[in-house]
Amino acid sequence: MNLEDELRAALRREDPSPGFAGRVLARAQSRPAPKARIPRFMWAVAMAAMLVIGFAVTSEYRQMKAERAGREAVIALRIAAEKLNQARDKVVRREN
Amino acid sequence: MSTQGIAAPISEAMTDDPERFEELVREHQAMVFSMACRYLRNRALAEEIAQDVFLQLYRKLPTLESSEHVLHWLRWVTAHRLIDHSRHEKRRPQSPLEDAPEPAAAGDSMGSADPLLASMLRDLVAELPENARVVMILRYQEDLDPMDIARALDMPIATVKSHLQRSLALLRDKLTRKKGVGI
Numbered sequence: 001m002n003l004e005d006e007l008r009a010a011l012r013r014e015d016p017s018p019g020f021a022g023r024v025l026a027r028a029q030s031r032p033a034p035k036a037r038i039p040r041f042m043w044a045v046a047m048a049a050m051l052v053i054g055f056a057v058t059s060e061y062r063q064m065k066a067e068r069a070g071r072e073a074v075i076a077l078r079i080a081a082e083k084l085n086q087a088r089d090k091v092v093r094r095e096n
Numbered sequence: 097m098s099t100q101g102i103a104a105p106i107s108e109a110m111t112d113d114p115e116r117f118e119e120l121v122r123e124h125q126a127m128v129f130s131m132a133c134r135y136l137r138n139r140a141l142a143e144e145i146a147q148d149v150f151l152q153l154y155r156k157l158p159t160l161e162s163s164e165h166v167l168h169w170l171r172w173v174t175a176h177r178l179i180d181h182s183r184h185e186k187r188r189p190q191s192p193l194e195d196a197p198e199p200a201a202a203g204d205s206m207g208s209a210d211p212l213l214a215s216m217l218r219d220l221v222a223e224l225p226e227n228a229r230v231v232m233i234l235r236y237q238e239d240l241d242p243m244d245i246a247r248a249l250d251m252p253i254a255t256v257k258s259h260l261q262r263s264l265a266l267l268r269d270k271l272t273r274k275k276g277v278g279i
Contacts, residue, residue, distance in 0.1 A: 003268055007236040010214035011221065016129040016143050021121040024147050025114055028154040 117157075120166070121150050127238065128174050134233050135178045137222040145181065149174050171234070171248045179226045216274060220267050227251070231259040 128149050132142035152173060153166070160166050221232050227249075234245045242260065246253040 003264060003271075004236070006210075006213060007217055007221075007232070007267075008239070010217040011130075011134050011233060011237040013126040013130040013237060014133065015126050016146060017139075020125050020129070020143065020146070021118045024121050024150040024154075025118045027147060028117065028151055029114065 117154060120153075124167070124170055125150075128170055130237055131171075131174050131230075131233050132178060134218060134221060134237060135182075135229055137218065145177060146174075149177060168248065171238070172250075175230045175234070175249055179230060182226050213271075216271065217267065220270055221263075224263055224266070227255075228259040228263045231256055232263050235260060 125146065129142055129146040132145045132149075133139060136142050136145070149170065153160075153170065156169065160169060221229060224232060230249065231245055231251075234240045234248060235242075240248065242253055242256045245251070246256045249256070
């Protein structure tokens with residue numbers, strides 16, 4: 001009598017009760033289908049894209065703000081110049 | 097042990113093809129169920145754990161690349177699931193298999209001539225500590241050599257060999273005391 005042979009015989013495989021695979025399948029199908037996993041590098045790409053877009057939007061906003069400030073400064077200078085011209089005309093008229 | 101039934105690679109498509117998944121379960125159900133059954137000595141619990149392992153497989157399928165990968169994954173998950181279960185539950189088998197039918201008639205090609213001895217051996221294996229028990233099951237149920245067991249369990253090969261030697265010595269000793277027979 002060899003212990004290892006006896007163990008092999010005692011521990012040999014056996015099947016579960018009939019219909020086991022069907023029961024597993026029924027449980028599997030009653031759950032939502034597994035979703036394909038998004039690879040890690042895709043997350044990195046998405047993060048990088050979001051950073052680039054964020055940076056571009058911020059730069060664009062700053063540029064627009066600077067341009068608007070420039071336009072407003074020009075208008076302010078024109079108004080100031082006009083006022084100065086009017087004042088100068090009044091002074092010239094009084095002197096005459 | 098055949099893994100040829102399911103063509104590699106295993107892909108997401110299998111989760112959309114119930115028949116292929118069912119075929120995959122049928123191919124491996126005896127291995128998973130028997131590991132659980134030998135480990136727990138409780139058919140109902142073994143079937144429940146085996147079902148959970150296959151449900152986990154169903155969710156994992158899109159990431160498994162081949163039939164060999166599936167086989168390795170199933171062994172690893174089943175073994176760890178069983179060890180975790182007994183560590184968490186901390187209970188001995190409550191419904192031994194004495195009243196369940198024995199798996200096969202004695203006297204088949206590999207079978208023991210002594211069903212009583214076989215039943216005694218299964219009981220003794222189920223009494224071993226968790227890691228030693230799973231090592232013995234992989235060695236004598238799955239017929240894996242120590243190197244494959246070490247790989248399957250992420251365990252140093254020296255530990256596997258030590259578990260095997262100590263478990264065999266313990267079984268021999270207990271069997272001699274119980275049966276009064278040297279083996």
